[in-house]
Amino acid sequence: MVTTMFRRSRRQAIFALALGIVGVGGVLASAASLNIANSTLGAGTTVIASCDTNGVSLMYTNTYTPANGRYNTTAVTVNGLNNLCDTKRLDITLKTNTGASLGTGSILSLSLPAGTTSATVTITPAANANLVRGAALVISG
Numbered sequence: 001m002v003t004t005m006f007r008r009s010r011r012q013a014i015f016a017l018a019l020g021i022v023g024v025g026g027v028l029a030s031a032a033s034l035n036i037a038n039s040t041l042g043a044g045t046t047v048i049a050s051c052d053t054n055g056v057s058l059m060y061t062n063t064y065t066p067a068n069g070r071y072n073t074t075a076v077t078v079n080g081l082n083n084l085c086d087t088k089r090l091d092i093t094l095k096t097n098t099g100a101s102l103g104t105g106s107i108l109s110l111s112l113p114a115g116t117t118s119a120t121v122t123i124t125p126a127a128n129a130n131l132v133r134g135a136a137l138v139i140s141g
Contacts, residue, residue, distance in 0.1 A: 072126035102127035
């Protein structure tokens with residue numbers, strides 16, 4: 001009787017331990033999926049619209065400004081755009097390492113004739129190139 005009771009309580013303890021491990025794993029997995037979802041909603045560096053599922057690359061145009069003795073980022077060329085993004089709106093924000101905005105630009109309606117896969121956006125105000133650490137990009141419409 002004692003042996004049977006010991007086996008039963010041992011099984012219950014093992015089951016409770018396994019259930020606890022699965023529960024903690026589920027909480028950790030849930031937290032990870034929230035972070036991933038967050039970056040796809042625009043908290044990350046780049047958001048790719050459904051019209052362009054393979055991503056884009058950015059090329060910065062920097063111009064020396066003698067008045068302040070530094071280079072400023074005055075435009076960004078977005079390369080690798082899919083032609084399905086034609087007529088959609090493009091918005092870009094240059095940001096610092098803390099996420100603060102340095103300058104923005106928009107194209108209200110992309111014009112991507114056949115064979116064209118890039119668009120250049122003017123940044124206003126021109127951003128101090130030394131402070132630019134990333135960009136947030138949205139294609140919508």
